[in-house]
Amino acid sequence: MAPIVHRTPCKQSSTLNAITGSEVSLKLENLQKTGSFKVRGAFNKISQMTELECARGIIAASAGNHAQGVALAGREKGVPVTVFMPEGTPETKVLATRQYGARVIIAGKNFDEAYAAAKREQLATGAAFVHPFDDLAIIEGQATVAMEMLQQCPDLDTIVVPAGGGGLLAGTAIAAKLMRPEIRVIGVQARAASSIASIFHGTNNTAVPFLPTMAEGIKVKEPGKLTTKIIQAYVDDVITVSEQEIASAILFMLEREKMLVEGAGAAAVAAMLFRHLPFDSARTGVIVSGGNFDIARLEECRKTATDIGTASSY
Incomplete structure:
Protein backbone atom coordinates (compact mmCIF):
# COMPACT_ATOMS: atom_id res chain seq x y z
CA MET A 1 0.00 0.00 0.00
CA PHE A 37 -7.61 5.40 7.84
CA LYS A 38 -10.29 3.69 5.74
CA VAL A 39 -8.32 3.96 2.49
CA ARG A 40 -5.82 1.46 3.92
CA GLY A 41 -8.28 -1.43 4.17
CA ALA A 42 -10.11 -0.49 0.97
CA PHE A 43 -6.94 -0.42 -1.10
CA ASN A 44 -5.68 -3.67 0.41
CA LYS A 45 -8.97 -5.40 -0.39
CA ILE A 46 -9.32 -4.10 -3.95
CA SER A 47 -5.69 -4.93 -4.70
CA GLN A 48 -6.48 -8.59 -3.95
CA MET A 49 -9.55 -8.79 -6.20
CA THR A 50 -9.43 -10.80 -9.41
CA GLU A 51 -9.77 -9.26 -12.87
CA LEU A 52 -13.24 -10.80 -13.19
CA GLU A 53 -14.35 -9.25 -9.90
CA CYS A 54 -12.98 -5.88 -10.94
CA ALA A 55 -14.74 -6.09 -14.30
CA ARG A 56 -18.10 -6.47 -12.53
CA GLY A 57 -17.53 -3.33 -10.52
CA ILE A 58 -17.65 -2.67 -6.78
CA ILE A 59 -20.51 -1.91 -4.42
CA ALA A 60 -20.05 -0.63 -0.88
CA ALA A 61 -22.07 0.83 1.98
CA SER A 62 -20.72 3.55 4.21
CA ALA A 63 -21.47 6.47 6.49
CA GLY A 64 -18.72 8.34 4.66
CA ASN A 65 -15.09 7.43 5.26
CA HIS A 66 -15.17 3.89 3.88
CA ALA A 67 -16.98 5.33 0.86
CA GLN A 68 -14.13 7.71 0.13
CA GLY A 69 -11.51 5.05 0.67
CA VAL A 70 -13.24 2.62 -1.71
CA ALA A 71 -13.84 5.39 -4.27
CA LEU A 72 -10.16 6.40 -4.30
CA ALA A 73 -8.90 2.82 -4.34
CA GLY A 74 -11.33 1.95 -7.14
CA ARG A 75 -10.20 4.94 -9.16
CA GLU A 76 -6.54 3.98 -8.71
CA LYS A 77 -7.32 0.45 -9.92
CA GLY A 78 -9.67 1.56 -12.72
CA VAL A 79 -12.70 -0.15 -11.19
CA PRO A 80 -16.17 1.48 -11.21
CA VAL A 81 -17.57 2.01 -7.71
CA THR A 82 -21.13 2.49 -6.42
CA VAL A 83 -21.59 3.49 -2.78
CA PHE A 84 -24.80 3.43 -0.75
CA MET A 85 -24.83 6.09 1.98
CA PRO A 86 -27.52 6.73 4.62
CA GLU A 87 -29.65 9.83 4.87
CA GLY A 88 -28.01 12.46 7.05
CA THR A 89 -24.47 11.62 5.95
CA PRO A 90 -22.49 14.89 6.11
CA GLU A 91 -22.59 16.57 2.72
CA THR A 92 -18.82 16.95 2.78
CA LYS A 93 -18.45 13.15 2.77
CA VAL A 94 -21.01 12.68 -0.02
CA LEU A 95 -19.36 15.31 -2.24
CA ALA A 96 -15.88 13.96 -1.61
CA THR A 97 -16.97 10.42 -2.52
CA ARG A 98 -18.39 11.67 -5.81
CA GLN A 99 -15.25 13.69 -6.49
CA TYR A 100 -13.20 10.50 -6.15
CA GLY A 101 -15.28 9.11 -9.00
CA ALA A 102 -17.88 6.92 -7.30
CA ARG A 103 -21.61 6.86 -7.96
CA VAL A 104 -23.42 7.66 -4.71
CA ILE A 105 -26.92 6.41 -3.85
CA ILE A 106 -28.58 7.77 -0.69
CA ALA A 107 -30.61 4.99 0.93
CA GLY A 108 -31.91 4.30 4.44
CA LYS A 109 -31.99 6.24 7.68
CA ASN A 110 -28.76 4.72 9.04
CA PHE A 111 -25.76 2.64 8.03
CA ASP A 112 -27.52 -0.69 8.54
CA GLU A 113 -30.36 0.28 6.17
CA ALA A 114 -27.88 1.59 3.59
CA TYR A 115 -25.94 -1.67 3.95
CA ALA A 116 -29.11 -3.72 3.30
CA ALA A 117 -29.84 -1.68 0.16
CA ALA A 118 -26.28 -2.16 -1.07
CA LYS A 119 -26.46 -5.92 -0.57
CA ARG A 120 -29.71 -6.10 -2.56
CA GLU A 121 -28.03 -4.22 -5.41
CA GLN A 122 -24.97 -6.44 -5.22
CA LEU A 123 -27.08 -9.60 -5.47
CA ALA A 124 -28.98 -8.17 -8.43
CA THR A 125 -25.89 -7.07 -10.38
CA GLY A 126 -23.20 -9.58 -9.40
CA ALA A 127 -20.80 -6.79 -8.49
CA ALA A 128 -18.14 -7.34 -5.83
CA PHE A 129 -19.05 -6.14 -2.34
CA VAL A 130 -16.37 -4.40 -0.30
CA HIS A 131 -17.42 -4.65 3.34
CA PRO A 132 -16.48 -1.70 5.57
CA PHE A 133 -15.08 -3.86 8.37
CA ASP A 134 -15.97 -7.59 8.44
CA ASP A 135 -13.38 -8.83 5.94
Missing part, protein backbone atom coordinates in the same frame (compact mmCIF):
# COMPACT_ATOMS: atom_id res chain seq x y z
CA ALA A 2 3.03 2.29 0.21
CA PRO A 3 2.41 4.04 -3.13
CA ILE A 4 -1.08 5.17 -2.16
CA VAL A 5 -1.25 5.69 1.62
CA HIS A 6 0.52 8.30 3.71
CA ARG A 7 2.72 7.33 6.63
CA THR A 8 0.88 9.68 8.96
CA PRO A 9 2.58 11.51 11.86
CA CYS A 10 2.52 10.29 15.44
CA LYS A 11 2.98 13.36 17.65
CA GLN A 12 2.82 14.04 21.36
CA SER A 13 0.19 16.32 22.88
CA SER A 14 1.69 18.31 25.76
CA THR A 15 -1.78 19.32 26.96
CA LEU A 16 -3.02 15.72 27.10
CA ASN A 17 0.24 14.79 28.82
CA ALA A 18 -0.49 17.32 31.55
CA ILE A 19 -4.14 16.28 31.92
CA THR A 20 -3.54 12.54 32.04
CA GLY A 21 -0.08 12.23 33.56
CA SER A 22 0.79 9.98 30.61
CA GLU A 23 2.92 10.59 27.55
CA VAL A 24 0.18 10.72 24.89
CA SER A 25 1.05 10.26 21.22
CA LEU A 26 -1.62 11.01 18.63
CA LYS A 27 -1.59 8.91 15.45
CA LEU A 28 -3.01 11.44 12.99
CA GLU A 29 -5.02 9.43 10.48
CA ASN A 30 -7.10 12.57 9.94
CA LEU A 31 -4.15 13.57 7.72
CA GLN A 32 -4.44 10.36 5.68
CA LYS A 33 -5.59 10.43 2.06
CA THR A 34 -9.39 10.80 1.94
CA GLY A 35 -9.21 12.12 5.52
CA SER A 36 -9.27 8.79 7.36
CA LEU A 136 -9.87 -10.11 6.63
CA ALA A 137 -8.32 -8.03 3.84
CA ILE A 138 -9.94 -4.90 5.27
CA ILE A 139 -8.73 -5.77 8.79
CA GLU A 140 -5.21 -6.41 7.47
CA GLY A 141 -5.16 -3.00 5.81
CA GLN A 142 -6.31 -1.24 8.98
CA ALA A 143 -3.65 -3.13 10.97
CA THR A 144 -0.98 -1.06 9.25
CA VAL A 145 -1.98 1.92 11.44
CA ALA A 146 -0.72 0.10 14.55
CA MET A 147 2.33 -1.23 12.70
CA GLU A 148 3.34 2.34 11.87
CA MET A 149 2.58 3.57 15.40
CA LEU A 150 4.87 1.01 16.98
CA GLN A 151 7.64 1.81 14.50
CA GLN A 152 7.28 5.52 15.27
CA CYS A 153 6.69 5.15 19.05
CA PRO A 154 8.14 1.75 20.00
CA ASP A 155 7.80 2.23 23.76
CA LEU A 156 4.00 2.58 23.92
CA ASP A 157 2.34 0.45 26.60
CA THR A 158 -1.29 1.16 25.56
CA ILE A 159 -3.11 1.94 22.30
CA VAL A 160 -6.56 3.54 22.41
CA VAL A 161 -8.73 2.96 19.34
CA PRO A 162 -12.17 4.24 18.22
CA ALA A 163 -14.55 1.42 17.26
CA GLY A 164 -17.77 1.06 15.30
CA GLY A 165 -17.89 -2.15 13.26
CA GLY A 166 -14.52 -3.13 14.69
CA GLY A 167 -12.21 -3.29 11.66
CA LEU A 168 -9.67 -0.79 12.99
CA LEU A 169 -9.85 -2.16 16.53
CA ALA A 170 -9.42 -5.76 15.36
CA GLY A 171 -6.55 -4.86 13.05
CA THR A 172 -4.85 -2.81 15.74
CA ALA A 173 -5.16 -5.63 18.27
CA ILE A 174 -3.71 -8.25 15.92
CA ALA A 175 -0.75 -6.12 14.81
CA ALA A 176 0.01 -4.69 18.25
CA LYS A 177 -0.14 -8.03 20.07
CA LEU A 178 2.04 -9.75 17.46
CA MET A 179 4.64 -6.98 17.62
CA ARG A 180 4.41 -6.37 21.38
CA PRO A 181 2.49 -9.13 23.24
CA GLU A 182 2.49 -7.16 26.49
CA ILE A 183 0.86 -4.03 25.04
CA ARG A 184 -2.72 -3.20 26.02
CA VAL A 185 -5.37 -2.31 23.44
CA ILE A 186 -8.48 -0.38 24.48
CA GLY A 187 -11.49 0.17 22.21
CA VAL A 188 -13.67 3.28 22.53
CA GLN A 189 -17.28 3.57 21.39
CA ALA A 190 -19.87 6.31 21.40
CA ARG A 191 -22.26 5.54 24.26
CA ALA A 192 -25.12 6.18 21.82
CA ALA A 193 -24.03 3.18 19.70
CA SER A 194 -22.09 0.80 21.92
CA SER A 195 -22.74 -2.69 20.56
CA ILE A 196 -19.10 -3.86 20.76
CA ALA A 197 -18.81 -2.72 24.38
CA SER A 198 -22.02 -4.57 25.21
CA ILE A 199 -20.87 -7.81 23.60
CA PHE A 200 -17.37 -7.51 25.08
CA HIS A 201 -18.72 -7.11 28.61
CA GLY A 202 -21.44 -9.75 28.17
CA THR A 203 -24.39 -7.45 28.77
CA ASN A 204 -27.77 -7.71 27.03
CA ASN A 205 -27.14 -6.53 23.48
CA THR A 206 -30.85 -5.89 22.84
CA ALA A 207 -30.75 -3.14 25.48
CA VAL A 208 -27.93 -1.24 23.80
CA PRO A 209 -29.04 2.25 22.74
CA PHE A 210 -28.80 3.23 19.09
CA LEU A 211 -29.24 6.97 19.17
CA PRO A 212 -28.10 10.00 17.18
CA THR A 213 -24.41 10.70 17.70
CA MET A 214 -21.80 13.20 16.56
CA ALA A 215 -19.61 10.19 15.85
CA GLU A 216 -21.58 8.94 12.84
CA GLY A 217 -18.45 7.25 11.51
CA ILE A 218 -18.63 4.67 14.32
CA LYS A 219 -22.41 4.43 14.53
CA VAL A 220 -22.90 0.75 13.68
CA LYS A 221 -25.76 -1.28 15.13
CA GLU A 222 -24.10 -4.67 14.76
CA PRO A 223 -20.33 -5.21 14.64
CA GLY A 224 -18.84 -7.82 12.35
CA LYS A 225 -18.75 -11.50 13.28
CA LEU A 226 -15.06 -11.76 12.38
CA THR A 227 -14.12 -8.50 14.06
CA THR A 228 -16.00 -9.49 17.22
CA LYS A 229 -14.09 -12.78 17.51
CA ILE A 230 -10.77 -10.98 17.12
CA ILE A 231 -11.73 -8.26 19.60
CA GLN A 232 -12.83 -10.79 22.20
CA ALA A 233 -9.54 -12.68 21.78
CA TYR A 234 -7.05 -9.80 21.71
CA VAL A 235 -8.53 -6.55 23.06
CA ASP A 236 -8.06 -5.73 26.75
CA ASP A 237 -11.15 -3.57 27.30
CA VAL A 238 -13.85 -1.60 25.48
CA ILE A 239 -15.13 1.62 27.03
CA THR A 240 -17.68 4.27 26.03
CA VAL A 241 -17.77 8.07 25.88
CA SER A 242 -20.74 10.43 25.95
CA GLU A 243 -21.83 12.92 23.29
CA GLN A 244 -20.69 15.80 25.48
CA GLU A 245 -17.27 14.20 25.84
CA ILE A 246 -16.95 13.62 22.10
CA ALA A 247 -17.95 17.22 21.38
CA SER A 248 -15.44 18.50 23.92
CA ALA A 249 -12.71 16.37 22.34
CA ILE A 250 -13.50 17.84 18.90
CA LEU A 251 -13.14 21.35 20.35
CA PHE A 252 -9.99 20.34 22.23
CA MET A 253 -8.35 19.16 19.01
CA LEU A 254 -9.38 22.35 17.23
CA GLU A 255 -8.33 24.74 20.00
CA ARG A 256 -5.18 23.06 21.30
CA GLU A 257 -3.91 20.88 18.44
CA LYS A 258 -5.16 23.18 15.64
CA MET A 259 -6.83 20.26 13.88
CA LEU A 260 -10.43 19.72 12.88
CA VAL A 261 -11.34 16.07 13.49
CA GLU A 262 -14.67 14.28 13.20
CA GLY A 263 -16.61 12.76 16.07
CA ALA A 264 -15.35 9.24 15.40
CA GLY A 265 -11.80 10.56 15.22
CA ALA A 266 -12.23 12.36 18.54
CA ALA A 267 -13.70 9.40 20.46
CA ALA A 268 -10.36 7.98 21.59
CA VAL A 269 -9.15 11.48 22.46
CA ALA A 270 -12.28 11.91 24.60
CA ALA A 271 -11.41 8.76 26.53
CA MET A 272 -8.07 10.31 27.44
CA LEU A 273 -9.39 13.83 28.02
CA PHE A 274 -11.94 12.57 30.55
CA ARG A 275 -9.64 9.93 32.06
CA HIS A 276 -11.74 6.88 31.20
CA LEU A 277 -8.88 4.40 30.84
CA PRO A 278 -9.42 1.56 33.31
CA PHE A 279 -5.76 1.58 34.38
CA ASP A 280 -2.71 3.86 34.49
CA SER A 281 -0.64 4.07 31.32
CA ALA A 282 2.78 5.68 31.13
CA ARG A 283 2.98 5.94 27.33
CA THR A 284 -0.31 5.91 25.45
CA GLY A 285 -0.93 5.92 21.71
CA VAL A 286 -4.27 7.37 20.58
CA ILE A 287 -5.61 6.82 17.07
CA VAL A 288 -7.27 9.94 15.66
CA SER A 289 -9.09 7.99 12.97
CA GLY A 290 -10.55 10.70 10.73
CA GLY A 291 -10.97 14.38 10.01
CA ASN A 292 -14.04 14.57 7.79
CA PHE A 293 -16.09 16.85 10.02
CA ASP A 294 -19.07 18.79 8.69
CA ILE A 295 -18.17 22.38 9.56
CA ALA A 296 -21.87 23.27 9.66
CA ARG A 297 -22.12 21.22 12.89
CA LEU A 298 -19.48 23.22 14.75
CA GLU A 299 -22.01 25.34 16.65
CA GLU A 300 -23.94 22.20 17.61
CA CYS A 301 -20.66 20.76 18.82
CA ARG A 302 -19.95 23.84 20.94
CA LYS A 303 -23.39 23.76 22.54
CA THR A 304 -23.13 20.04 23.27
CA ALA A 305 -19.71 20.43 24.85
CA THR A 306 -20.75 23.28 27.12
CA ASP A 307 -23.49 21.07 28.62
CA ILE A 308 -20.74 19.69 30.87
CA GLY A 309 -18.80 22.92 31.14
CA THR A 310 -15.57 21.67 29.59
CA ALA A 311 -15.40 23.43 26.25
CA SER A 312 -12.59 25.77 27.33
CA SER A 313 -11.31 24.28 30.57
CA TYR A 314 -8.32 22.31 29.33
Whole structure:
Protein backbone atom coordinates (compact mmCIF):
# COMPACT_ATOMS: atom_id res chain seq x y z
CA MET A 1 0.00 0.00 0.00
CA ALA A 2 3.03 2.29 0.21
CA PRO A 3 2.41 4.04 -3.13
CA ILE A 4 -1.08 5.17 -2.16
CA VAL A 5 -1.25 5.69 1.62
CA HIS A 6 0.52 8.30 3.71
CA ARG A 7 2.72 7.33 6.63
CA THR A 8 0.88 9.68 8.96
CA PRO A 9 2.58 11.51 11.86
CA CYS A 10 2.52 10.29 15.44
CA LYS A 11 2.98 13.36 17.65
CA GLN A 12 2.82 14.04 21.36
CA SER A 13 0.19 16.32 22.88
CA SER A 14 1.69 18.31 25.76
CA THR A 15 -1.78 19.32 26.96
CA LEU A 16 -3.02 15.72 27.10
CA ASN A 17 0.24 14.79 28.82
CA ALA A 18 -0.49 17.32 31.55
CA ILE A 19 -4.14 16.28 31.92
CA THR A 20 -3.54 12.54 32.04
CA GLY A 21 -0.08 12.23 33.56
CA SER A 22 0.79 9.98 30.61
CA GLU A 23 2.92 10.59 27.55
CA VAL A 24 0.18 10.72 24.89
CA SER A 25 1.05 10.26 21.22
CA LEU A 26 -1.62 11.01 18.63
CA LYS A 27 -1.59 8.91 15.45
CA LEU A 28 -3.01 11.44 12.99
CA GLU A 29 -5.02 9.43 10.48
CA ASN A 30 -7.10 12.57 9.94
CA LEU A 31 -4.15 13.57 7.72
CA GLN A 32 -4.44 10.36 5.68
CA LYS A 33 -5.59 10.43 2.06
CA THR A 34 -9.39 10.80 1.94
CA GLY A 35 -9.21 12.12 5.52
CA SER A 36 -9.27 8.79 7.36
CA PHE A 37 -7.61 5.40 7.84
CA LYS A 38 -10.29 3.69 5.74
CA VAL A 39 -8.32 3.96 2.49
CA ARG A 40 -5.82 1.46 3.92
CA GLY A 41 -8.28 -1.43 4.17
CA ALA A 42 -10.11 -0.49 0.97
CA PHE A 43 -6.94 -0.42 -1.10
CA ASN A 44 -5.68 -3.67 0.41
CA LYS A 45 -8.97 -5.40 -0.39
CA ILE A 46 -9.32 -4.10 -3.95
CA SER A 47 -5.69 -4.93 -4.70
CA GLN A 48 -6.48 -8.59 -3.95
CA MET A 49 -9.55 -8.79 -6.20
CA THR A 50 -9.43 -10.80 -9.41
CA GLU A 51 -9.77 -9.26 -12.87
CA LEU A 52 -13.24 -10.80 -13.19
CA GLU A 53 -14.35 -9.25 -9.90
CA CYS A 54 -12.98 -5.88 -10.94
CA ALA A 55 -14.74 -6.09 -14.30
CA ARG A 56 -18.10 -6.47 -12.53
CA GLY A 57 -17.53 -3.33 -10.52
CA ILE A 58 -17.65 -2.67 -6.78
CA ILE A 59 -20.51 -1.91 -4.42
CA ALA A 60 -20.05 -0.63 -0.88
CA ALA A 61 -22.07 0.83 1.98
CA SER A 62 -20.72 3.55 4.21
CA ALA A 63 -21.47 6.47 6.49
CA GLY A 64 -18.72 8.34 4.66
CA ASN A 65 -15.09 7.43 5.26
CA HIS A 66 -15.17 3.89 3.88
CA ALA A 67 -16.98 5.33 0.86
CA GLN A 68 -14.13 7.71 0.13
CA GLY A 69 -11.51 5.05 0.67
CA VAL A 70 -13.24 2.62 -1.71
CA ALA A 71 -13.84 5.39 -4.27
CA LEU A 72 -10.16 6.40 -4.30
CA ALA A 73 -8.90 2.82 -4.34
CA GLY A 74 -11.33 1.95 -7.14
CA ARG A 75 -10.20 4.94 -9.16
CA GLU A 76 -6.54 3.98 -8.71
CA LYS A 77 -7.32 0.45 -9.92
CA GLY A 78 -9.67 1.56 -12.72
CA VAL A 79 -12.70 -0.15 -11.19
CA PRO A 80 -16.17 1.48 -11.21
CA VAL A 81 -17.57 2.01 -7.71
CA THR A 82 -21.13 2.49 -6.42
CA VAL A 83 -21.59 3.49 -2.78
CA PHE A 84 -24.80 3.43 -0.75
CA MET A 85 -24.83 6.09 1.98
CA PRO A 86 -27.52 6.73 4.62
CA GLU A 87 -29.65 9.83 4.87
CA GLY A 88 -28.01 12.46 7.05
CA THR A 89 -24.47 11.62 5.95
CA PRO A 90 -22.49 14.89 6.11
CA GLU A 91 -22.59 16.57 2.72
CA THR A 92 -18.82 16.95 2.78
CA LYS A 93 -18.45 13.15 2.77
CA VAL A 94 -21.01 12.68 -0.02
CA LEU A 95 -19.36 15.31 -2.24
CA ALA A 96 -15.88 13.96 -1.61
CA THR A 97 -16.97 10.42 -2.52
CA ARG A 98 -18.39 11.67 -5.81
CA GLN A 99 -15.25 13.69 -6.49
CA TYR A 100 -13.20 10.50 -6.15
CA GLY A 101 -15.28 9.11 -9.00
CA ALA A 102 -17.88 6.92 -7.30
CA ARG A 103 -21.61 6.86 -7.96
CA VAL A 104 -23.42 7.66 -4.71
CA ILE A 105 -26.92 6.41 -3.85
CA ILE A 106 -28.58 7.77 -0.69
CA ALA A 107 -30.61 4.99 0.93
CA GLY A 108 -31.91 4.30 4.44
CA LYS A 109 -31.99 6.24 7.68
CA ASN A 110 -28.76 4.72 9.04
CA PHE A 111 -25.76 2.64 8.03
CA ASP A 112 -27.52 -0.69 8.54
CA GLU A 113 -30.36 0.28 6.17
CA ALA A 114 -27.88 1.59 3.59
CA TYR A 115 -25.94 -1.67 3.95
CA ALA A 116 -29.11 -3.72 3.30
CA ALA A 117 -29.84 -1.68 0.16
CA ALA A 118 -26.28 -2.16 -1.07
CA LYS A 119 -26.46 -5.92 -0.57
CA ARG A 120 -29.71 -6.10 -2.56
CA GLU A 121 -28.03 -4.22 -5.41
CA GLN A 122 -24.97 -6.44 -5.22
CA LEU A 123 -27.08 -9.60 -5.47
CA ALA A 124 -28.98 -8.17 -8.43
CA THR A 125 -25.89 -7.07 -10.38
CA GLY A 126 -23.20 -9.58 -9.40
CA ALA A 127 -20.80 -6.79 -8.49
CA ALA A 128 -18.14 -7.34 -5.83
CA PHE A 129 -19.05 -6.14 -2.34
CA VAL A 130 -16.37 -4.40 -0.30
CA HIS A 131 -17.42 -4.65 3.34
CA PRO A 132 -16.48 -1.70 5.57
CA PHE A 133 -15.08 -3.86 8.37
CA ASP A 134 -15.97 -7.59 8.44
CA ASP A 135 -13.38 -8.83 5.94
CA LEU A 136 -9.87 -10.11 6.63
CA ALA A 137 -8.32 -8.03 3.84
CA ILE A 138 -9.94 -4.90 5.27
CA ILE A 139 -8.73 -5.77 8.79
CA GLU A 140 -5.21 -6.41 7.47
CA GLY A 141 -5.16 -3.00 5.81
CA GLN A 142 -6.31 -1.24 8.98
CA ALA A 143 -3.65 -3.13 10.97
CA THR A 144 -0.98 -1.06 9.25
CA VAL A 145 -1.98 1.92 11.44
CA ALA A 146 -0.72 0.10 14.55
CA MET A 147 2.33 -1.23 12.70
CA GLU A 148 3.34 2.34 11.87
CA MET A 149 2.58 3.57 15.40
CA LEU A 150 4.87 1.01 16.98
CA GLN A 151 7.64 1.81 14.50
CA GLN A 152 7.28 5.52 15.27
CA CYS A 153 6.69 5.15 19.05
CA PRO A 154 8.14 1.75 20.00
CA ASP A 155 7.80 2.23 23.76
CA LEU A 156 4.00 2.58 23.92
CA ASP A 157 2.34 0.45 26.60
CA THR A 158 -1.29 1.16 25.56
CA ILE A 159 -3.11 1.94 22.30
CA VAL A 160 -6.56 3.54 22.41
CA VAL A 161 -8.73 2.96 19.34
CA PRO A 162 -12.17 4.24 18.22
CA ALA A 163 -14.55 1.42 17.26
CA GLY A 164 -17.77 1.06 15.30
CA GLY A 165 -17.89 -2.15 13.26
CA GLY A 166 -14.52 -3.13 14.69
CA GLY A 167 -12.21 -3.29 11.66
CA LEU A 168 -9.67 -0.79 12.99
CA LEU A 169 -9.85 -2.16 16.53
CA ALA A 170 -9.42 -5.76 15.36
CA GLY A 171 -6.55 -4.86 13.05
CA THR A 172 -4.85 -2.81 15.74
CA ALA A 173 -5.16 -5.63 18.27
CA ILE A 174 -3.71 -8.25 15.92
CA ALA A 175 -0.75 -6.12 14.81
CA ALA A 176 0.01 -4.69 18.25
CA LYS A 177 -0.14 -8.03 20.07
CA LEU A 178 2.04 -9.75 17.46
CA MET A 179 4.64 -6.98 17.62
CA ARG A 180 4.41 -6.37 21.38
CA PRO A 181 2.49 -9.13 23.24
CA GLU A 182 2.49 -7.16 26.49
CA ILE A 183 0.86 -4.03 25.04
CA ARG A 184 -2.72 -3.20 26.02
CA VAL A 185 -5.37 -2.31 23.44
CA ILE A 186 -8.48 -0.38 24.48
CA GLY A 187 -11.49 0.17 22.21
CA VAL A 188 -13.67 3.28 22.53
CA GLN A 189 -17.28 3.57 21.39
CA ALA A 190 -19.87 6.31 21.40
CA ARG A 191 -22.26 5.54 24.26
CA ALA A 192 -25.12 6.18 21.82
CA ALA A 193 -24.03 3.18 19.70
CA SER A 194 -22.09 0.80 21.92
CA SER A 195 -22.74 -2.69 20.56
CA ILE A 196 -19.10 -3.86 20.76
CA ALA A 197 -18.81 -2.72 24.38
CA SER A 198 -22.02 -4.57 25.21
CA ILE A 199 -20.87 -7.81 23.60
CA PHE A 200 -17.37 -7.51 25.08
CA HIS A 201 -18.72 -7.11 28.61
CA GLY A 202 -21.44 -9.75 28.17
CA THR A 203 -24.39 -7.45 28.77
CA ASN A 204 -27.77 -7.71 27.03
CA ASN A 205 -27.14 -6.53 23.48
CA THR A 206 -30.85 -5.89 22.84
CA ALA A 207 -30.75 -3.14 25.48
CA VAL A 208 -27.93 -1.24 23.80
CA PRO A 209 -29.04 2.25 22.74
CA PHE A 210 -28.80 3.23 19.09
CA LEU A 211 -29.24 6.97 19.17
CA PRO A 212 -28.10 10.00 17.18
CA THR A 213 -24.41 10.70 17.70
CA MET A 214 -21.80 13.20 16.56
CA ALA A 215 -19.61 10.19 15.85
CA GLU A 216 -21.58 8.94 12.84
CA GLY A 217 -18.45 7.25 11.51
CA ILE A 218 -18.63 4.67 14.32
CA LYS A 219 -22.41 4.43 14.53
CA VAL A 220 -22.90 0.75 13.68
CA LYS A 221 -25.76 -1.28 15.13
CA GLU A 222 -24.10 -4.67 14.76
CA PRO A 223 -20.33 -5.21 14.64
CA GLY A 224 -18.84 -7.82 12.35
CA LYS A 225 -18.75 -11.50 13.28
CA LEU A 226 -15.06 -11.76 12.38
CA THR A 227 -14.12 -8.50 14.06
CA THR A 228 -16.00 -9.49 17.22
CA LYS A 229 -14.09 -12.78 17.51
CA ILE A 230 -10.77 -10.98 17.12
CA ILE A 231 -11.73 -8.26 19.60
CA GLN A 232 -12.83 -10.79 22.20
CA ALA A 233 -9.54 -12.68 21.78
CA TYR A 234 -7.05 -9.80 21.71
CA VAL A 235 -8.53 -6.55 23.06
CA ASP A 236 -8.06 -5.73 26.75
CA ASP A 237 -11.15 -3.57 27.30
CA VAL A 238 -13.85 -1.60 25.48
CA ILE A 239 -15.13 1.62 27.03
CA THR A 240 -17.68 4.27 26.03
CA VAL A 241 -17.77 8.07 25.88
CA SER A 242 -20.74 10.43 25.95
CA GLU A 243 -21.83 12.92 23.29
CA GLN A 244 -20.69 15.80 25.48
CA GLU A 245 -17.27 14.20 25.84
CA ILE A 246 -16.95 13.62 22.10
CA ALA A 247 -17.95 17.22 21.38
CA SER A 248 -15.44 18.50 23.92
CA ALA A 249 -12.71 16.37 22.34
CA ILE A 250 -13.50 17.84 18.90
CA LEU A 251 -13.14 21.35 20.35
CA PHE A 252 -9.99 20.34 22.23
CA MET A 253 -8.35 19.16 19.01
CA LEU A 254 -9.38 22.35 17.23
CA GLU A 255 -8.33 24.74 20.00
CA ARG A 256 -5.18 23.06 21.30
CA GLU A 257 -3.91 20.88 18.44
CA LYS A 258 -5.16 23.18 15.64
CA MET A 259 -6.83 20.26 13.88
CA LEU A 260 -10.43 19.72 12.88
CA VAL A 261 -11.34 16.07 13.49
CA GLU A 262 -14.67 14.28 13.20
CA GLY A 263 -16.61 12.76 16.07
CA ALA A 264 -15.35 9.24 15.40
CA GLY A 265 -11.80 10.56 15.22
CA ALA A 266 -12.23 12.36 18.54
CA ALA A 267 -13.70 9.40 20.46
CA ALA A 268 -10.36 7.98 21.59
CA VAL A 269 -9.15 11.48 22.46
CA ALA A 270 -12.28 11.91 24.60
CA ALA A 271 -11.41 8.76 26.53
CA MET A 272 -8.07 10.31 27.44
CA LEU A 273 -9.39 13.83 28.02
CA PHE A 274 -11.94 12.57 30.55
CA ARG A 275 -9.64 9.93 32.06
CA HIS A 276 -11.74 6.88 31.20
CA LEU A 277 -8.88 4.40 30.84
CA PRO A 278 -9.42 1.56 33.31
CA PHE A 279 -5.76 1.58 34.38
CA ASP A 280 -2.71 3.86 34.49
CA SER A 281 -0.64 4.07 31.32
CA ALA A 282 2.78 5.68 31.13
CA ARG A 283 2.98 5.94 27.33
CA THR A 284 -0.31 5.91 25.45
CA GLY A 285 -0.93 5.92 21.71
CA VAL A 286 -4.27 7.37 20.58
CA ILE A 287 -5.61 6.82 17.07
CA VAL A 288 -7.27 9.94 15.66
CA SER A 289 -9.09 7.99 12.97
CA GLY A 290 -10.55 10.70 10.73
CA GLY A 291 -10.97 14.38 10.01
CA ASN A 292 -14.04 14.57 7.79
CA PHE A 293 -16.09 16.85 10.02
CA ASP A 294 -19.07 18.79 8.69
CA ILE A 295 -18.17 22.38 9.56
CA ALA A 296 -21.87 23.27 9.66
CA ARG A 297 -22.12 21.22 12.89
CA LEU A 298 -19.48 23.22 14.75
CA GLU A 299 -22.01 25.34 16.65
CA GLU A 300 -23.94 22.20 17.61
CA CYS A 301 -20.66 20.76 18.82
CA ARG A 302 -19.95 23.84 20.94
CA LYS A 303 -23.39 23.76 22.54
CA THR A 304 -23.13 20.04 23.27
CA ALA A 305 -19.71 20.43 24.85
CA THR A 306 -20.75 23.28 27.12
CA ASP A 307 -23.49 21.07 28.62
CA ILE A 308 -20.74 19.69 30.87
CA GLY A 309 -18.80 22.92 31.14
CA THR A 310 -15.57 21.67 29.59
CA ALA A 311 -15.40 23.43 26.25
CA SER A 312 -12.59 25.77 27.33
CA SER A 313 -11.31 24.28 30.57
CA TYR A 314 -8.32 22.31 29.33
